[in-house]
Amino acid sequence: xxxxxxxxxxxxxxxxxxxxxxxxxxxxxxxxxxxxxxxxxxxxxxxxxxxxxxxxxxxxxxxxxxxxxxxxxxxxxxxxxxxxxxxxxxxxxxxxxxxxxxxxxxxxxxxxxxxxxxxxxxxxxxxxxxxxxxxxxxxxxxxxxxxxxxxxxxxxxxxxxxxxxxxxxxxxxxxxxxxxxxxxxxxxxxxxxxxxxxxxxxxxxxxxxxxxxxxxxxxxxxxxxxxxxxxxxxxxxxxxxxxxxxxxxxxxxxxxxxxxxxxxxxxxxxxxxxxxxxxxxxxxxxxxxxxxxxxxxxxxxxxxxxxxxxxxxxxx
Amino acid sequence: xxxxxxxxxxxxxxxxxxxxxxxxxxxxxxxxxxxxxxxxxxxxxxxxxxxxxxxxxxxxxxxxxxxxxxxxxxxxxxxxxxxxxxxxxxxxxxxxxxxxxxxxxxxxxxxxxxxxxxxxxxxxxxxxxxxxxxxxxxxxxxxxxxxxxxxxxxxxxxxxxxxxxxxxxxxxxxxxxxxxxxxxxxxxxxxxxxxxxxxxxxxxxxxxxxxxxxxxxxxxxxxxxxxxxxxxxxxxxxxxxxxxxxxxxxxxxxxxxxxxxxxxxxxxxxxxxxxxxxxxxxxxxxxxxxxxxxxxxxxxxxxxxxxxxxxxxxxxxxxxxxxxxxxxxxxxxxxxxxxxxxxxxxxxxxxxxxxxxxxxxxxxxxxxxxxxxxxxxxxxxxxxxxxxxxxxxxxxxxxxxxxxxxxxxxxxxxxxxxxxxxxxxxxxxxxxxxxxxxxxxxxxxxxxxxxxxxxxxxxxxxxxxxxxxxxxxxxxxxxxxxxxxxxxxxxxxxxxxxxxxxxxxxxxxxxxxxxxxxxxxxxxxxxxxxxxxxxxxxxxxxxxxxxxxxxxxxxxxxxxxxxxxxxxxxxxxxxxxxxxxxxxxxxxxxxxxxxxxxxxxxxxxxxxxxxxxxxxxxxxxxxxxxxxxxxxxxxxxxxxxxxxxxxxxxxxxxxxxxxxxxxxxxxxxxxxxxxxx
Numbered sequence: 001x002x003x004x005x006x007x008x009x010x011x012x013x014x015x016x017x018x019x020x021x022x023x024x025x026x027x028x029x030x031x032x033x034x035x036x037x038x039x040x041x042x043x044x045x046x047x048x049x050x051x052x053x054x055x056x057x058x059x060x061x062x063x064x065x066x067x068x069x070x071x072x073x074x075x076x077x078x079x080x081x082x083x084x085x086x087x088x089x090x091x092x093x094x095x096x097x098x099x100x101x102x103x104x105x106x107x108x109x110x111x112x113x114x115x116x117x118x119x120x121x122x123x124x125x126x127x128x129x130x131x132x133x134x135x136x137x138x139x140x141x142x143x144x145x146x147x148x149x150x151x152x153x154x155x156x157x158x159x160x161x162x163x164x165x166x167x168x169x170x171x172x173x174x175x176x177x178x179x180x181x182x183x184x185x186x187x188x189x190x191x192x193x194x195x196x197x198x199x200x201x202x203x204x205x206x207x208x209x210x211x212x213x214x215x216x217x218x219x220x221x222x223x224x225x226x227x228x229x230x231x232x233x234x235x236x237x238x239x240x241x242x243x244x245x246x247x248x249x250x251x252x253x254x255x256x257x258x259x260x261x262x263x264x265x266x267x268x269x270x271x272x273x274x275x276x277x278x279x280x281x282x283x284x285x286x287x288x289x290x291x292x293x294x295x296x297x298x299x300x301x302x303x304x305x306x307x308x309x310x311x312x313x314x315x316x
Numbered sequence: 317x318x319x320x321x322x323x324x325x326x327x328x329x330x331x332x333x334x335x336x337x338x339x340x341x342x343x344x345x346x347x348x349x350x351x352x353x354x355x356x357x358x359x360x361x362x363x364x365x366x367x368x369x370x371x372x373x374x375x376x377x378x379x380x381x382x383x384x385x386x387x388x389x390x391x392x393x394x395x396x397x398x399x400x401x402x403x404x405x406x407x408x409x410x411x412x413x414x415x416x417x418x419x420x421x422x423x424x425x426x427x428x429x430x431x432x433x434x435x436x437x438x439x440x441x442x443x444x445x446x447x448x449x450x451x452x453x454x455x456x457x458x459x460x461x462x463x464x465x466x467x468x469x470x471x472x473x474x475x476x477x478x479x480x481x482x483x484x485x486x487x488x489x490x491x492x493x494x495x496x497x498x499x500x501x502x503x504x505x506x507x508x509x510x511x512x513x514x515x516x517x518x519x520x521x522x523x524x525x526x527x528x529x530x531x532x533x534x535x536x537x538x539x540x541x542x543x544x545x546x547x548x549x550x551x552x553x554x555x556x557x558x559x560x561x562x563x564x565x566x567x568x569x570x571x572x573x574x575x576x577x578x579x580x581x582x583x584x585x586x587x588x589x590x591x592x593x594x595x596x597x598x599x600x601x602x603x604x605x606x607x608x609x610x611x612x613x614x615x616x617x618x619x620x621x622x623x624x625x626x627x628x629x630x631x632x633x634x635x636x637x638x639x640x641x642x643x644x645x646x647x648x649x650x651x652x653x654x655x656x657x658x659x660x661x662x663x664x665x666x667x668x669x670x671x672x673x674x675x676x677x678x679x680x681x682x683x684x685x686x687x688x689x690x691x692x693x694x695x696x697x698x699x700x701x702x703x704x705x706x707x708x709x710x711x712x713x714x715x716x717x718x719x720x721x722x723x724x725x726x727x728x729x730x731x732x733x734x735x736x737x738x739x740x741x742x743x744x745x746x747x748x749x750x751x752x753x754x755x756x757x758x759x760x761x762x763x764x765x766x767x768x769x770x771x772x773x774x775x776x777x778x779x780x781x782x783x784x785x786x787x788x789x790x791x792x793x794x795x796x797x798x799x800x801x802x803x804x805x806x807x808x809x810x811x812x813x814x815x816x817x818x819x820x821x822x823x824x825x826x827x828x829x830x831x832x833x834x835x836x837x838x839x840x841x842x843x844x845x846x847x848x849x850x851x852x853x854x855x856x857x858x859x860x861x862x863x864x865x866x867x868x869x870x871x872x873x874x875x876x877x878x879x880x881x882x883x884x885x886x887x888x889x890x891x892x893x894x895x896x897x898x899x900x901x902x903x904x905x906x907x908x909x910x911x912x913x914x915x916x917x918x919x920x921x922x923x924x925x926x927x928x929x930x931x932x933x934x935x936x937x938x939x940x941x942x943x944x945x946x947x948x949x950x951x952x953x954x955x956x957x958x959x960x961x962x963x964x965x966x967x968x969x970x971x972x973x974x975x976x977x978x979x980x981x982x983x984x985x986x987x988x989x990x991x992x993x
Binding site for chain 1: 696697699700706710714717718719720725729732733736738739744747748751752754755758759761762763765766768769770772773774777778779848854855856857858859860863864867868869871872875876879882883884886887888889890891892893894895900902904905906910911913914915917918
């Protein structure tokens with residue numbers, strides 16, 4: 001059997017994620033505007049913003065090293081790679097065996113390290129501050145994320161996302177306590193890793209609180225566009241990881257082309273709900289003080305561990 | 317003819333090469349004008365010998381064990397040499413890593429005054445040769461002789477700058493802990509021997525011990541080798557001795573010497589004692605997790621670059637012990653395949669750590685060499701002045717942070733995969749404990765990334781942080797040619813070990829099989845190819861760093877080309893954005909201490925901190941912070957005080973009058989006559 005259809009499906013999925021990611025950001029912004037009684041921006045606004053940024057001429061600080069100019073591309077590449085690992089539309093794609101959940105967490109870590117290094121490159125106080133805060137959040141979020149994923153890995157006896165999703169999608173429908181703990185932990189990690197309220201506020205430039213924005217303060221034009229786009233893909237990837245782990249139904253198994261329309265429909269529905277939920281959370285919650293972030297994330301870590309232990313004790 | 321044949325076999329060849337190192341050591345001392353041999357040839361020849369040794373080690377992994385008996389040593393105790401896959405693997409580690417370090421050292425020591433240089437070159441090669449003999453030894457006697465030679469040679473290297481009091485005291489602490497460990501190892505061999513008087517490893521291997529005595533032997537070996545490896549709480553010498561030594565020596569000690577302790581643990585516990593018990597494994601895992609977490613948390617607090625790297629070595633020893641301990645747990649419960657995986661993970665990490673930690677120490681050495689700086693708080697912007705060093709250091713930093721597709725990730729991945737085998741264990745508590753240790757490893761890994769973002773960001777990026785006037789920072793140049801070759805060799809190693817893990821998996825599988833008789837499962841080996849790393853079965857877990865690298869490079873390039881094709885590549889240079897506050901200087905950047913502030917906040921109780929904060933109306937505010945290792949206060953100082961107390965009491969015996977000493981002799985004689993008849 002030739003690999004061509006599977007490879008085509010893989011490429012289609014990656015391109016789909018990259019192109020659809022800003023739409024998700026637009027949808028979350030739109031929902032949040034509705035919830036906050038503002039008139040909503042267009043759903044396509046993120047695309048226009050990206051296009052505008054790409055057309056501009058970047059201003060680069062004197063004393064920037066090559067690392068500064070490479071990083072946006074590396075970030076974009078990392079997130080694109082992540083989009084290839086996560087089973088968004090289908091399982092059993094050819095790239096899946098090359099990287100498992102641990103490697104997926106590794107990709108996100110790689111991106112984070114490069115972002116933090118680039119932030120420190122110019123040598124302004126804000127860059128260092130943002131890098132330090134980002135690494136603080138990262139070192140707590142990463143183990144919590146791994147614990148969540150390990151719970152799923154223990155249930156399915158595999159660290160391959162494809163196998164995990166196939167196993168979880170075929171279990172009888174019931175509430176599994178271990179997965180419930182893991183889901184809450186995962187949600188907390190998602191909020192922290194994607195610079196959302198209550199850990200960070202994507203819409204602020206207030207120096208006392210910003211994390212992600214402080215890191216990218218020196219970036220402009222096409223570099224900024226790539227970083228923003230990468231952030232959108234990251235949010236999309238995290239949401240689809242959550243969907244794949246906790247509500248995997250409807251995915252095209254084994255890269256089956258005939259299941260594609262259903263898979264796209266199911267995915268869009270789930271993402272629309274998840275995006276609406278995210279905006280609701282962001283409206284209801286207030287931003288935490290930075291030093292409450294470790295407590296928030298250690299709670300996530302403990303929930304992840306609890307989920308794993310629950311699985312060991314009650315096999316559920 | 318026979319002699320030539322013996323010299324060509326791996327064990328004879330290894331012996332000849334180790335003797336070559338000794339010959340280089342001797343030749344370095346020849347009082348020629350300006351120490352010509354030591355300056356021009358010693359290190360280069362040493363590197364050639366290293367490469368040969370690495371090749372021999374690699375060859376002997378695939379061959380059955382070979383032995384050689386030398387007519388040297390004590391009358392009834394000739395020296396036994398043996399090379400088996402385990403020794404071969406560690407010889408490969410020693411040879412391949414020391415090759416890079418020696419090339420670097422050839423450039424690094426070039427401008428030393430001749431007397432000092434001759435001594436360094438001599439001790440350096442004695443050190444290398446003694447490590448080779450530790451790995452080749454097949455009896456307790458030769459092992460202890462080489463072990464002690466190794467400790468002494470490295471001690472003299474540590475106190476190269478013996479005119480500074482701090483260096484002398486660092487050397488003393490090192491020597492003290494090294495000998496405590498050596499005593500424990502000696503006792504361990506004694507327990508294993510059980511009074512039969514045959515100290516060859518074959519005899520020790522054949523001995524069947526009572527479980528209680530086996531546990532005593534395990535504890536002695538773990539303590540003894542742990543002292544050299546730097547496990548908690550015996551790590552105190554590492555952060556003192558590593559910064560004191562010249563950088564290539566720090567690289568040798570941190571990269572290779574502490575791995576000989578890992579070799580000793582594996583040799584004694586898995587090979588000589590045998591019959592591993594899972595309780596021992598649990599002890600090793602607990603200590604390993606503590607060591608890993610403690611090491612990296614203290615590394616984050618350091619601002620002396622070499623001290624920081626030393627603490628990070630403590631962390632990595634912890635990670636190796638996690639793998640080793642898990643292997644013991646699995647083997648103890650009767651799951652050799654999973655145990656093999658743990659052993660492979662541990663040994664893989666030992667090799668990886670040897671490569672990237674040596675690289676980082678050499679990078680730190682180049683910074684020290686060209687700028688005279690070790691304190692991170694004085695550095696900054698080095699990427700502009702030493703771009704090549706910055707590139708190699710970046711590879712080392714990414715590798716140690718366990719980021720794919722470099723080598724640190726592979727061994728941590730394997731350790732995670734070992735922990736994920738936990739469901740097959742019979743004991744419910746151990747089963748749920750192992751994943752918790754995996755969580756510790758995840759935490760330590762993420763903290764490592766933070767630590768090396770700090771190191772790289774503070775030292776190489778940003779702007780120079782106004783160093784004190786005598787500093788050479790503004791005139792710092794890139795590392796010299798030989799130094800760069802040495803670093804490039806090790807950086808290539810980071811890629812090689814990261815991108816082709818399945819080849820090394822096969823080597824390590826052979827090593828593990830030679831120890832316990834069991835290798836990985838058939839399916840794992842069937843599913844692995846040169847492209848795929850499969851520890852158990854393809855549907856359970858697989859990883860392909862090469863595909864990973866190709867895809868990430870391809871999509872990054874594609875993004876770059878698309879942007880250039882559809883938009884433009886113009887850019888304008890300007891001043892950094894100043895947030896409306898134009899008087900920004902380099903001193904407003906984060907310092908190394910500031911970067912660790914959030915960690916101090918979260919893990920405060922773990923540190924012994926003395927802080928003085930300026931008051932609100934202070935005219936000359938000064939913020940002062942001192943962080944010390946808690947172990948000094950609850951362990952080392954009380955022990956030192958107790959030792960001092962005891963010796964002051966014993967000193968009462970010493971009266972200095974001859975009649976008193978004669979009385980002692982008389983009493984002793986009487987006592988002997990009474991009791992020993």
